Amino acid sequence: MLKLLSLIYAAGVARRNARFDSGRQPIVKIGKPVVSVGNISAGGTGKTPVVQSIVRILQEQGKRPAIVMRGYRRTTKGLLVIHDGSKLCAGVNEAGDEAFFHAETLGIPVVVCEDKVEAATYAVKKLPCDVIVVDDGFQHRALHRDCDIVLIDRATLNGQLIPRGRLREPLTAMHRADVVLCVGDVSINEVSTFAQESALVIHCPMRADTPRSIENDAEELQSSARVIAVAGIAHPQRFVSTLEDGGFDIVSERLFRDHHRYTSSDVSELVAEARDTNAVIITTDKDIVKLRPHLFVNGALQAPTFAVSIHAVLENTAFIALLARRTSR
Structure with missing residues (x-):
């Protein structure tokens, strides 16, 4: 049954792409350069750190980027400005954790x-920016992009189409990408089979920084420390493996579904366990934006908590140079 449903899904994807390829479905240009970062599978491949690295590269090139995204698992609907270039305009629940x-x-x-398209159009008209970076934009073909970047990890290469697996599109969709970033142990040769001949196919290493205290950024957590690992991301076991590789003594693992919205009850249990086991809480930089409001009571941190930042190393x-060319107007 799942195989049949995947075939039906594949036919629908093919029809949709054919409409864009033939010009029957319009593609909107917004008057400013657009860089799209996406993937072929549902779930995390490392888009968030890649988007952040691209933003910093563009800033180093003298540009003023803005980020456009859906805002997954937010409590709001429609268009919402999360940051206007000078201040935060919404909280984590209204925005969604990644935004x-x-x-x-x-x-x-x-x-x-x-x-x-609506979000990007608003950004270029109303906000201080001269280039748009779309987080998770590979399938949103209605928006013209000047540089289309797709991430491929091992799970994507070995995957099957929805609902049998987590692929949004077949691997042949890679031919639309201008840049293919190979994540993890994926080799360039494996990916080059599917990418267009002119595409830039490169490795994208991910680097985990030393965990830092959320109370004092200068305080680093030393390896061998007793920790409670907390994560609500797409592949939480990767985070746990990073901690194991770093030599941390993992007392327990508290792993939640991707984009989990932490409650006061969740955090009370974590704090109690940290105190009972004489351990510190360690989590990801994406999770800490949701945990922080619950961890502080009357300005006091309830248990020592450290966050690990993940960076995409894009030094190629x-x-x-390709980013500079594609975003210069």
Whole structure:
């Protein structure tokens, strides 16, 4: 049954792409350069750190980027400005965790909307920006993009189409990408089979920084520390493996579904366990934006808590030059 449903799904994807390829479905240009970062599978491949690295590269090139995204699992609907370029305009629940994370850490315009064309159009008209970075935009073909970037990890290469697996499109969709980023142990040769000949196919290593205290950024957590691992991301076991590789003594793992919305009850249990086991809480930089409001009571941190930042290492000179060319107008 799942195989049949996947075939039906594949036919629908093919028809939709054919409409865009033939010009029957319009593609909107917004008058400013657009960089799209996406993937072929449902679930995390590392888009968030890649988007942040691209934003920083564009800033180093003298540009003023804004981020456009859906704002997954937010409590609001429609278009919402999360950061207007000078201040935060919404909280984490209204924004969605990833949008709020971008807004809080980068301090640039961030707009969420189910319709990315609407969000991008609003950003270029109303906010201080000269280039749009779309987070999770590979399938949103109604918006013209000047640079289409797709991430491929091992799970994507070995995957099957929805609902048998987590692929949104077949691997052949990679031929639309201008840049293919190979994540993890994926080799360039494996991906080059599907990418267009002119595409730039490069490795994208992910680097985990030393965990830092959320109370004092200068305080680093030393390896061998007793920790409670907390994560509500797409592949939480990768986070646990990173901690194990770092030599941390993992007392327990509290792993939640992706985009989990933490409650006071969740955090009370974590704090109690940390105190009972003489351990510290350690989590991801994406999770901490949701945990922080519950961890502080009357300004006091209830248990020592550290966050790990993940960075996409994009130092390839050809990639940096390509971004500069595609976003110069």
